Every structure is written in C-alpha cells, then in structure tokens.
Amino acid sequence: MTMRFRSAVLCAAMVALAGCAVPGANRPDASPEEVAAARYRHDGPPAITLYTMVNNRSDAGAHSSLMINAPSQRVVFDPAGSVRAKNVPEVGDVLYGITPDVAEFYGRAHARETYRVRIQRIEVPAEVAERALQLAQASGPVAEAQCTVATSGLLKQLPGFEGISSTWFPVRLADQLAKYPGVTEQVLRENDADDKQIAIAEYEARITAAGPGGRNRSGDQDSQ
Numbered sequence: 001m002t003m004r005f006r007s008a009v010l011c012a013a014m015v016a017l018a019g020c021a022v023p024g025a026n027r028p029d030a031s032p033e034e035v036a037a038a039r040y041r042h043d044g045p046p047a048i049t050l051y052t053m054v055n056n057r058s059d060a061g062a063h064s065s066l067m068i069n070a071p072s073q074r075v076v077f078d079p080a081g082s083v084r085a086k087n088v089p090e091v092g093d094v095l096y097g098i099t100p101d102v103a104e105f106y107g108r109a110h111a112r113e114t115y116r117v118r119i120q121r122i123e124v125p126a127e128v129a130e131r132a133l134q135l136a137q138a139s140g141p142v143a144e145a146q147c148t149v150a151t152s153g154l155l156k157q158l159p160g161f162e163g164i165s166s167t168w169f170p171v172r173l174a175d176q177l178a179k180y181p182g183v184t185e186q187v188l189r190e191n192d193a194d195d196k197q198i199a200i201a202e203y204e205a206r207i208t209a210a211g212p213g214g215r216n217r218s219g220d221q222d223s224q
Contacts, residue, residue, distance in 0.1 A: 027084060027090065029090065029091045029092065030089030030090055030091055030096070034089045035089050035091060035096050038087075038088070038089045038096045038097030039073050039096065039097065040073060040074055040096075040097050040098055040099050040102075041071070041072070041073055041074065042069050042074045042098075042100075044069060045069075045123045046069055046070060046071060046123065046124050046125065046126045046128070046129035046130075047069045047121055047122060047123045047124060047129065048066060048067065048068055048069070048121070048122060048124055048128075048129065048132055048155075048158075049066065049067035049068075049069070049119060049120065049121040049122075050064065050065075050066055050118075050119075050120045050121075050151070050155075050173070050174060050177050051063075051064065051065045051066070051067070051106075051107065051110070051117055051118070051119055052064055052117070052118040052119075052120070052170045052171060052173070052174040053110050053115050053116075053117055053118075053170065054115060054116050054117070054118055054170070054171065055114065055115060056113070056114055056115060056116055057114070059171070060171070061148070061169055061170025061171040061172075061173075061174070062115060062170065063081065063110070063147050063148075063170060064079075064147045064148040064151040064152075064170040064173055064174075065077060065078040065079065065081055065147065065151065066132070066136070066151050066154065066155070067098065067103065067106075068129060068132045068133050068136060069129060070126070070129040070130045070132065070133040071126045071129065071130065072130060072133065073096070073133070074098040074103075075094050075095060075096055075098055075133060075136065076094070076095040076098055076103075076106060077093065077094055077095075077132075077136035077139070077150075077151070077154065078093055078094075078095055078147075079093045079139070079142030079146065079147040079150035079151060080093065080141075080142045080143065080144050080145065080146060080147045080150075081093065081147065082196070083106060083109045083110060083196065083200065084200070085102075085105065085200055085203055085204055085207075086204050087102075087204070087207050088102055091137075092137070092139065092140045092141050093136075093139065093140075093141050093142050093150075094136050094137055094139075105199075105203045107119065107188050108188065108190060108192075108199065109196050109199045109200055109203070110188075110196065111188045111189055111190040111192070112190055112191070112192040112193065112194055112196060112199070113190075113191050113192060113193065113194055114194045116187055116188060116189045117187065117188040117189075118171075118174050118185065118187055119185065119186050119187070119188060120174060120177050120178060120183050120184070120185045121183070121184050121185075122177070122180060122182050122183045122184070123182060124158075124160070125159075127159075128158050128159055128160060131157075131158055131159070132154065132155075132158055135154045135157055135158075136154060139154065146168075147170070148167055148168055148169060148170045148172075148173050149166060149167070149168055151173060152164055152165065152166045152167050152173045152176075153166055155173075155177070161180070163176075164176055164177070
C-alpha cells in the first residue's frame with residue numbers, strides 16, 4: 001500500500017466517522033461515588049454487544065461502541081461517543097449504570113431517520129466479559145474519530161477474539177464479528193429527527209419526571 005493510498009483511506013475513514021466527533025459532548029468524569037451509586041448488574045449471561053451506527057443513505061459506518069455485560073456490572077464502552085445523559089455516569093468513555101431502560105435509550109438515541117443501528121450480541125465466558133470491562137476502563141478517553149480503532153483494539157485482546165483485525169471502519173468490524181459462532185444480530189430503525197440531542201433531551205425530561213427509579217423499567221434489548 002503506497003503512502004498516498006494509505007492517506008486517502010485514512011481521510012475517507014475520518015470523513016465517515018465524523019459522527020464520532022461532536023464538540024461539546026465531552027464532560028467531566030463522574031465521581032467514584034456517582035459511579036458506585038449507578039452500578040448495575042444484569043441477570044443475563046455474560047455477553048458483549050457491538051453497536052454499529054450505519055448511514056441510511058450511504059451505508060457507511062459512522063460509529064462503533066460496545067456493551068459489556070460482565071458478572072460484576074454492565075457498562076457501555078462508547079469511545080469518542082456523543083450520546084450522553086445526565087443520569088448516566090461516565091468515566092473515560094465508559095458509561096455506567098446500564099439498566100434495561102438506559103440500554104434501550106442508548107440504542108434508540110442513535111437510531112433515527114438518517115441512521116440505523118446494527119446490534120450484534122455474543123455470549124462469552126464470565127472471565128472474558130470481565131477482561132473486556134477491565135480493558136474498557138483502562139482505555140481512557142478515546143480521540144475523535146477513533147471509535148472503531150479503539151473498539152476493534154479491545155476486542156482483539158479478548159480470548160477467543162484474537163482473529164479480529166484492527167480497523168477504522170465500523171461496518172468492516174461488524175462484518176468480522178458476524179463470522180463468529182453464536183453471534184445474534186438485529187437492526188434497529190426509527191424515524192426520529194436527525195438531531196439525536198432531541199432524543200437525549202426527551203429521555204432526560206422523562207427520567208426527571210419519573211423520579212427515583214424511573215430509569216429501571218423493563219425493555220432491555222440485551223435480554224433477547
């Protein structure tokens with residue numbers, strides 16, 4: 001691969017992944033007390049769930065992230081992501097307190113008239129899920145547009161997923177994971193307006209109105 005071709009590929013990836021880079025999405029890390037208070041253990045089997053946001057017009061991938069259901073707790077590793085809610089603590093691109101309601105909100109906030117969400121789930125041994133959690137927590141904030149590099153880099157370090165190749169392109173990562181036995185897949189489509197900040201604001205308003213425990217209702221995508 002020539003230097004010119006490599007540069008062209010990198011530029012194409014940066015353009016496609018513009019959705020990973022949203023000025024103003026960053027916020028201070030949550031405190032240890034906030035993270036501890038939000039901690040949520042899901043009663044389903046250990047699993048990892050890859051989210052791939054795909055442009056409905058071009059079919060190009062726009063973002064990658066990973067839900068990790070470890071025995072100790074469930075989190076979302078959302079490198080350079082832009083879906084953030086006031087009631088969901090974040091430390092270094094890891095979102096904590098992923099209850100059924102938060103999991104549903106997270107997927108639906110990304111799905112809108114311009115994007116669909118490809119959701120791939122695979123059950124893994126408990127120790128693999130815990131390792132994924134540790135790697136996510138150790139990653140720190142991810143640079144803009146490097147969501148898929150970070151996600152594929154995490155996956156390839158897990159036992160059983162060493163065959164995953166590092167990539168800048170979300171759809172290529174999803175296609176790699178699709179080849180693994182036991183992967184289940186669904187596509188989430190919605191007709192909401194293109195601005196996902198509207199969905200975030202509506203969710204935050206609903207949670208505020210519901211009061212304590214409002215985010216814990218059923219409706220979990222990851223239990224399927």
